[in-house]
Amino acid sequence: MQKFTRITSVAAPLMQANIDTDTIIPMSRYVTAEIDTLHQFAFEPLRFNADGSENPNFALNQRAFRGAHILIVGPNFGCGSSRETAVWAIAGLGIRCIIAPSFGSIFYANCFQSGLLPVVLPLVTVEAFAVLAETEPERAEFTVNLETCQVVPPKGASVSFQVEPFRRVALLEGLDDIGLTMKHDEEIADFQRQDRQQRPWIYLR
Amino acid sequence: MLSDPLTLIDKIWDQHVVADLGSEFALLHVDRSLIHDLSGARALKTVAEIGHSVRNPELTFATPDHTVSTEPGADHVGPQYERCVKPLRRYSQENGIQMFDIGEPGHGIVHVIGPELGLTLPGTTVLCGDSHTCTHGGLGALAWGIGTSEVTHVLATQTIIQRKPKCMRINFDGILDCGVEPKDLILSVIGRLGAAAGDGYAIEYAGQAIQGMSIDERMTICNLSIEMGAKIGMVAPDNTTFEYIAGRQFAPRDEEWELAVEHWQTLPGDEDAQFDAEVMIAVAGVAPQVTWGTSPEHVTAIDGLVPDPAAEADSDKRRAMAAALEYTDLVPGTPLDGIPIDRVFIGSCTNSRLSDLRRAANLARGRRVADNVRAWVVPGSEDVKRAAVAEGLDTIFRDAGFDWREPGCSLCVGSNGETVAAGQRCVSTTNRNFVGRQGKDSKTHLVSPGMAVAAAISGRISDVRKLLN
Ligand code: SF4
Numbered sequence: 120m121q122k123f124t125r126i127t128s129v130a131a132p133l134m135q136a137n138i139d140t141d142t143i144i145p146m147s148r149y150v151t152a153e154i155d156t157l158h159q160f161a162f163e164p165l166r167f168n169a170d171g172s173e174n175p176n177f178a179l180n181q182r183a184f185r186g187a188h189i190l191i192v193g194p195n196f197g198c199g200s201s202r203e204t205a206v207w208a209i210a211g212l213g214i215r216c217i218i219a220p221s222f223g224s225i226f227y228a229n230c231f232q233s234g235l236l237p238v239v240l241p242l243v244t245v246e247a248f249a250v251l252a253e254t255e256p257e258r259a260e261f262t263v264n265l266e267t268c269q270v271v272p273p274k275g276a277s278v279s280f281q282v283e284p285f286r287r288v289a290l291l292e293g294l295d296d297i298g299l300t301m302k303h304d305e306e307i308a309d310f311q312r313q314d315r316q317q318r319p320w321i322y323l324r
Numbered sequence: 325m326l327s328d329p330l331t332l333i334d335k336i337w338d339q340h341v342v343a344d345l346g347s348e349f350a351l352l353h354v355d356r357s358l359i360h361d362l363s364g365a366r367a368l369k370t371v372a373e374i375g376h377s378v379r380n381p382e383l384t385f386a387t388p389d390h391t392v393s394t395e396p397g398a399d400h401v402g403p404q405y406e407r408c409v410k411p412l413r414r415y416s417q418e419n420g421i422q423m424f425d426i427g428e429p430g431h432g433i434v435h436v437i438g439p440e441l442g443l444t445l446p447g448t449t450v451l452c453g454d455s456h457t458c459t460h461g462g463l464g465a466l467a468w469g470i471g472t473s474e475v476t477h478v479l480a481t482q483t484i485i486q487r488k489p490k491c492m493r494i495n496f497d498g499i500l501d502c503g504v505e506p507k508d509l510i511l512s513v514i515g516r517l518g519a520a521a522g523d524g525y526a527i528e529y530a531g532q533a534i535q536g537m538s539i540d541e542r543m544t545i546c547n548l549s550i551e552m553g554a555k556i557g558m559v560a561p562d563n564t565t566f567e568y569i570a571g572r573q574f575a576p577r578d579e580e581w582e583l584a585v586e587h588w589q590t591l592p593g594d595e596d597a598q599f600d601a602e603v604m605i606a607v608a609g610v611a612p613q614v615t616w617g618t619s620p621e622h623v624t625a626i627d628g629l630v631p632d633p634a635a636e637a638d639s640d641k642r643r644a645m646a647a648a649l650e651y652t653d654l655v656p657g658t659p660l661d662g663i664p665i666d667r668v669f670i671g672s673c674t675n676s677r678l679s680d681l682r683r684a685a686n687l688a689r690g691r692r693v694a695d696n697v698r699a700w701v702v703p704g705s706e707d708v709k710r711a712a713v714a715e716g717l718d719t720i721f722r723d724a725g726f727d728w729r730e731p732g733c734s735l736c737v738g739s740n741g742e743t744v745a746a747g748q749r750c751v752s753t754t755n756r757n758f759v760g761r762q763g764k765d766s767k768t769h770l771v772s773p774g775m776a777v778a779a780a781i782s783g784r785i786s787d788v789r790k791l792l793n
Pocket of ligand 1: 433
């Protein structure tokens with residue numbers, strides 16, 4: 120998994136509330152696309168017009184934001200279906216960090232599995248960032264620093280964010296969950312041995 | 325020393341901690357891991373690729389549901405058969421995982437079969453790579469949906485890394501009015517609290533209305549927890565729960581049954597347990613609901629009007645409402661009752677169990693689906709299908725002009741190629757009315773099974789209570 124320490128980039132604003140994972144990656148694409156092509160269909164219903172042409176109003180289609188590594192989004196981003204392809208599609212666009220007032224909880228958990236940092240900040244802050252991102256968009260660079268847990272906007276004071284310490288360390292070191300858990304293999308075996316005594320009906324063989 | 329009073333969720337959580345990982349994270353044991361055709365094969369493949377094996381195949385169960393065709397006579401073979409169903413079958417076999425294959429008893433939508441087979445039990449942790457895993461909470465299981473990487477983790481380690489959620493209790497006071505279903509109740513709660521109200525919470529549903537509900541009905545309530553933003557929704561186990569489980573295929577028997585029930589009886593929360601949030605809902609007076617927009621929170625009573633975004637004070641909400649109405653092609657001020665429709669879908673893990681089909685069939689008996697409407701009934705599982713056929717429900721539906729189909733997810737998400745055509749309006753017993761959910765540019769109105777029948781018969785969104793008089 121890719122490490123995350125610090126990134127500096129322009130930030131594309133998508134402030135619509137409740138952008139769900141069906142919108143981030145439509146089911147038809149989830150079923151048929153290979154993992155490394157998913158980004159082509161990221162935000163498909165918003166990014167493209169009915170005739171397949173790009174919707175010029177969609178931030179990621181605007182020149183200033185095409186190479187953005189940061190998204191600034193509205194509340195409850197990534198709600199809905201658990202499909203991790205939503206995270207893969209966004210990560211495939213080169214996005215490393217999403218700043219939101221709140222996230223869909225399964226999407227939030229999925230982000231950490233792909234080295235994508237979800238940052239939760241108060242709605243007023245996120246809205247102010249979105250405005251900053253859109254004024255002089257080509258020069259409005261944000262820095263997200265996971266070591267100090269701070270976002271430095273193009274103008275004004277930097278803002279601290281919180282991320283669970285456990286998740287932070289894993290991202291900083293690029294650690295993968297399974298490797299981490301394998302260190303507890305003995306404890307898992309012990310748990311099952313004891314549990315089998317207490318709840319024998321759980322263990323079907 | 326007296327220990328702190330605990331909630332249902334606290335108790336189950338504590339019983340599953342394998343290791344404390346600090347900062348409120350724990351490594352939890354997973355009692356039941358359920359996999360399906362969308363993410364199951366991919367996760368099983370990854371487990372092998374990274375040099376692991378499935379730790380407890382006997383606690384893992386597979387079923388193909390999302391991509392199977394539900395067309396009668398098509399043997400369930402949909403366009404994604406080669407890509408999704410076949411690899412699931414192969415990897416399950418290679419790993420010694422029991423798969424409930426298409427057409428066999430036990431096959432069906434993963435959230436319908438888990439409870440039906442007695443795999444889902446009170447006090448168990450049940451995980452599946454699907455957000456509606458919260459459905460299993462209807463039996464008092466701590467169950468939630470996870471992503472594909474987490475499925476891989478569960479397969480390899482039989483554990484999950486999880487942060488303890490906050491607890492919210494929603495108390496339902498009173499009983500439902502005639503013609504109003506649990507689906508209406510939970511939709512109205514989502515409308516009132518919003519699609520993100522449960523973010524970060526596990527919800528325990530309680531109160532008189534919940535106590536009086538069957539397990540099927542409790543599952544419908546829990547199913548929509550994720551549409552309120554909560555990964556977990558659950559109901560404390562009681563005698564209704566035990567009666568439901570007794571005798572099911574994988575349920576404990578004999579001595580183990582006695583032991584299990586004794587354990588299950590200790591699970592309900594202590595009387596003075598504290599919740600991080602608590603909501604009281606008066607049930608009487610809740611009317612049948614119907615959604616008008618593109619989020620389950622865009623919902624109103626059937627006798628309501630399409631709302632006017634201009635009247636919404638919050639600018640973000642106003643924008644979202646306007647965009648939703650543009651998509652659903654509705655004009656503010658229009659009565660919901662009477663909007664013409666093209667399709668009806670009765671099915672999905674929300675409302676495709678036998679009791680749902682019975683309720684729908686009772687209303688459909690002796691009536692006719694409107695000429696301009698195509699109405700589908702898709703049972704949630706092979707067992708539901710067979711039981712329904714044994715009762716003659718299929719005949720009632722067919723005689724009324726409904727299409728009676730094979731089990732699967734079908735039109736709920738369209739990942740099997742069954743979709744609502746662009747521009748068409750579908751009244752659906754499912755759980756999501758998102759943009760494009762049932763097919764590109766299709767419009768979805770979420771309702772209860774009774775309301776779905778009322779719409780099919782009249783060819784319009786319609787108040788089911790008119791059929792009761
Ligand atoms: S029925 Fe619908 S919501 Fe339920 S598991 Fe299938 S696709 Fe998901």
